Amino acid sequence: MNNHKLTEFSLIDQITKKINHFSSQVYKGIGDDTAIIKESGGKLLFTTDAQVEGVHFSTKYLSYYQIGKRAVAINISDVAAMGGFPKYILVSLFIQRNISSEDINQLYDGMLDECKDFGVEIIGGNISKSNQFIIDIFLTGEMNTHSPLLRSAARLGDKVLVTGTIGDSACGLKILADNKLKIPKACKDRLLNKHILPIPRVKEGIFIAKSGLATSMIDISDGLSSDLGHICEQSHKGVRIYSGNIPISKEVKLYSEISGTSYMEYALNGGEDYELCFTASERNAEKLINRLKNSTGTKATIIGEIVEEKYGRKIVDFKGKSLVLVSKGWDHLKKT
Amino acid sequence: MNNHKLTEFSLIDQITKKINHFSSQVYKGIGDDTAIIKESGGKLLFTTDAQVEGVHFSTKYLSYYQIGKRAVAINISDVAAMGGFPKYILVSLFIQRNISSEDINQLYDGMLDECKDFGVEIIGGNISKSNQFIIDIFLTGEMNTHSPLLRSAARLGDKVLVTGTIGDSACGLKILADNKLKIPKACKDRLLNKHILPIPRVKEGIFIAKSGLATSMIDISDGLSSDLGHICEQSHKGVRIYSGNIPISKEVKLYSEISGTSYMEYALNGGEDYELCFTASERNAEKLINRLKNSTGTKATIIGEIVEEKYGRKIVDFKGKSLVLVSKGWDHLKKT
Numbered sequence A, B: 001m002n003n004h005k006l007t008e009f010s011l012i013d014q015i016t017k018k019i020n021h022f023s024s025q026v027y028k029g030i031g032d033d034t035a036i037i038k039e040s041g042g043k044l045l046f047t048t049d050a051q052v053e054g055v056h057f058s059t060k061y062l063s064y065y066q067i068g069k070r071a072v073a074i075n076i077s078d079v080a081a082m083g084g085f086p087k088y089i090l091v092s093l094f095i096q097r098n099i100s101s102e103d104i105n106q107l108y109d110g111m112l113d114e115c116k117d118f119g120v121e122i123i124g125g126n127i128s129k130s131n132q133f134i135i136d137i138f139l140t141g142e143m144n145t146h147s148p149l150l151r152s153a154a155r156l157g158d159k160v161l162v163t164g165t166i167g168d169s170a171c172g173l174k175i176l177a178d179n180k181l182k183i184p185k186a187c188k189d190r191l192l193n194k195h196i197l198p199i200p201r202v203k204e205g206i207f208i209a210k211s212g213l214a215t216s217m218i219d220i221s222d223g224l225s226s227d228l229g230h231i232c233e234q235s236h237k238g239v240r241i242y243s244g245n246i247p248i249s250k251e252v253k254l255y256s257e258i259s260g261t262s263y264m265e266y267a268l269n270g271g272e273d274y275e276l277c278f279t280a281s282e283r284n285a286e287k288l289i290n291r292l293k294n295s296t297g298t299k300a301t302i303i304g305e306i307v308e309e310k311y312g313r314k315i316v317d318f319k320g321k322s323l324v325l326v327s328k329g330w331d332h333l334k335k336t
Helices: A008-018 A065-082 A101-117 A167-179 A185-196 A200-209 A224-235 A250-259 A264-270 A280-297 B007-018 B065-079 B103-119 B168-177 B185-196 B202-211 B222-236 B250-259 B263-269 B282-296
Strands: A024-026 A035-038 A042-052 A085-095 A121-129 A134-143 A160-165 A212-221 A238-240 A276-280 A300-308 A313-316 A322-324 B027-029 B035-039 B042-054 B085-095 B121-129 B133-143 B158-161 B216-221 B237-242 B276-280 B302-306 B312-315 B322-324
Touching: A008 B121, A024 B103, A024 B216, A042 A065, A042 A160, A042 A322, A042 B085, A042 B121, A042 B237, A065 A085, A065 A134, A065 A200, A065 A212, A065 B263, A085 A101, A085 B035, A085 B042, A085 B133, A101 A121, A101 B007, A101 B042, A121 B007, A121 B027, A121 B035, A121 B042, A134 B042, A134 B085, A134 B133, A134 B158, A134 B276, A160 B263, A167 A250, A167 A264, A185 A250, A185 B202, A200 A212, A200 A276, A200 A280, A212 A224, A224 A276, A250 A264, A250 B216, A264 B237, A264 B276, A280 A300, B042 B065, B042 B168, B065 B085, B065 B103, B065 B133, B065 B216, B085 B103, B085 B202, B103 B121, B103 B158, B168 B185, B168 B263, B185 B250, B202 B216, B202 B276, B216 B222, B222 B263, B222 B276, B222 B312, B250 B263, B250 B302, B282 B302
Parallel strands: A085 A121, A238 A313, B085 B121, B237 B312
Antiparallel strands: A024 A035, A035 A042, A042 A134, A085 A134, A160 A276, A160 A300, A212 A276, A238 A300, A313 A322, B027 B035, B035 B042, B042 B133, B085 B133, B158 B276, B158 B302, B216 B276, B237 B302, B312 B322
16 A cells, blocks of 8 residues: 555545445435435434644644644534535544643643534533644534435535635744734734634535525535635536635735735635635625625625536636636645 | 642542532532433433543554444443443544544444444534543433432442453453563463453443333443442442452453562552442342343352441452552542
8 A cells, every 4th residue: 555645535535435225214425515314303413523723723833722622613514515504513632741731731621612603512522642642523413404415415606705805814824934024913913814714604604505595515624726626526517616706805915916826826825714715606695695694794705616526626817818727725634 | 729639530530529510410520430311202312431542541552443333432431331222422532633534433333333233323523622632522322111220329238240241351451561471372471362352241331221120330440449439439338349259251361470569459459440349238139140041141149248348358368367448549630
C-alpha cells in the first residue's frame, strides 16, 4: 500500500465501499453530513467531528473557551446541513497531563454557551489521556415534520446557492498565523471572528429543508470546491460556477488587497465558513432566497447551476473563461 | 490549580457539578454507563469510549483487527450494563500518516465482526490526522420494554453479584507485556483471549434488567474496586465484599502462582473484564442466579452485600479480617 496517497476522502471511500449495506431502519448511512435513522416519531440524526490541536487549532491562538465553543458549533453545522434540530452532545476529551482543571472549566463554558444558543444539551462523554489535546464531539439531532436534504439529490438544471459570504474564515486563519500585516481593526476583527466563532446556520437549514423548495444541501466546512464536489459526486452531476457571483465580503476583498493574495482562492478552497451550500430548481431558487431573507434575515446567492456529469465541474471567470473546479479544500490527512 | 492531582474521576466530578441540570427528556445525564433519553417509543442510550495507542493498547501486541473488535466490544459493554440493546455506531479515527489502508481494512473487519455478533451497524464516523492512533466510538442503544439499571439504585441489604470470573483480563495484559514466564499454553491462551477479545455481556444485561429482580448494574471496566465504588457513591451506600467469594478462574490462580503475584490484586483492581456487577435483594439474588444460568448459560456469584454508607467500603479476607476497599482500578489520567 502506498501510504503517501492516503487521503481522508480515499479512506472514506474505502470504508464506504466496505460498509455498503444497511438495515431498513437506516435512512442514510455513511457519506452525508449526518447519518439518519428512522424512528417511530420521525428521524434521528447522528454526527461526529473532532478538533485536534496542531491540526485544526492551536492553543497559541485560541482560548479553551473558544476551542470548546467552536468544536460544538462545527458539529451543530452538520445537523444544520440536513435541516435538522440539534439535540444532545457527548464530549470525548483526549488530554495531556499539563492541562489544568481551569482549562477544562473554560472549555466547558465555551461548549455550554454554544449549546445554550441552539437548545442543545451535553449529556455524557469520556476522558482519556493522550499526547495531543483533542476534543471529539458526538451530536444527535432530530427532524419530525420534514425530510432531510441529502447531498445526493441535486437535479439537472438546479441553481446552486450559498448563504452569507465565503472565504472569511480562511482570511481569519491567515491573520491568526501571521499578524504582521496592517489590516484595519474592524476588518481584522470580523475575519478573526468568522474563523474563531462561526455561527452554524441552524435556523436557515431548518427553513430551507422545511420550505420544500431545495433539493440538496451541505455545509461549507472543507471549502466550496470540495463540498460542492461532494454534492456533484453523490448526485452524479456536474456543475458550472460563475466566479463573479460568489458572495465575497468587503473584508475578504480588503484583506486580499493588502496581503496581495487571491480572494477567489479563499472562497473556493478556504473552508470553515460553515455557510450552507444548497440547490433548488430555477423556478424555486429566487422564491427561496426571498423567503429565507424574510424569515431569517440571511441572504443567499445563486452562484451557478447543476449540469450533466459529463460536462464536469467548471468555474467560469470574469472574462467568461472556463476553468476546471478542482477540489482543493481541506483534507484532514494531507501534508500541511 | 494543581495539575498533579487531576484524575479522570475528579475531572468527571468537576464536569458533572458544572452540568447538573437537564431537560425533562433526559432520563439520565452524565454519570452512568450510558446517557438515557426518553423517546416516544421507549428509551435511547448513548455512550462513547475510546482506545488510545500507548495508553489502552499497543500495536506491538494487538493486530488492527483485534483493536477494532475490542474497541467495539468495550462500547457495547456499556449498553449491556444498562440492560439495553446496542444499535448503531459512529467511528471517529485519529490516525498517523504511516497507517496503511490495509491497516484500516483490518480495523474495520474487526469492528464489523464484533458488530455482526450483536446486531450493531456502523452508520458513520470521521477521520482526523493526529500523532497518536486513537479509535473513538460512539454507540447508541435502545430499550423499549423494560427499565435501565442505573448505578444509583442499589438498596440497603442488597446482595452484590458478578457474572463470570474476574481478574482474567489483567493477567492477560501482564502476559502480553511480559511473555517470559512459562505458562501452560491453554492457560495463557485463555487469559490472553479474555484480555484481547472480551465478550460484552449483552444477553445477560438484557436478561437481568428485564427480570425486574436487580436494582443496579455496572460493567467491570476499570476494576471491581473502582466500579463497585461508583455504585456505592451514586447509591449513597457502603459495601462489604467477601474475598473468598470472588469468582477467580483456575487460570488466574495458576498464573498468580507461577508469577508469584496476588490474584486478589488482579480481581479487585485489574479491570477490563467487562463482566457485569449488579445488585439484587437477598430474596431475589438466588432466583436471579438460577434464571440467568438457565436462560443464558452464564454463572453469576454473590460476592458481598450493600451496607449503610457510614460503614464504608470494606473487603473481608479469608481470615475474617476486614480491610478498606480502595478504588485502585484504572484511572485514565494517572501516571503509569
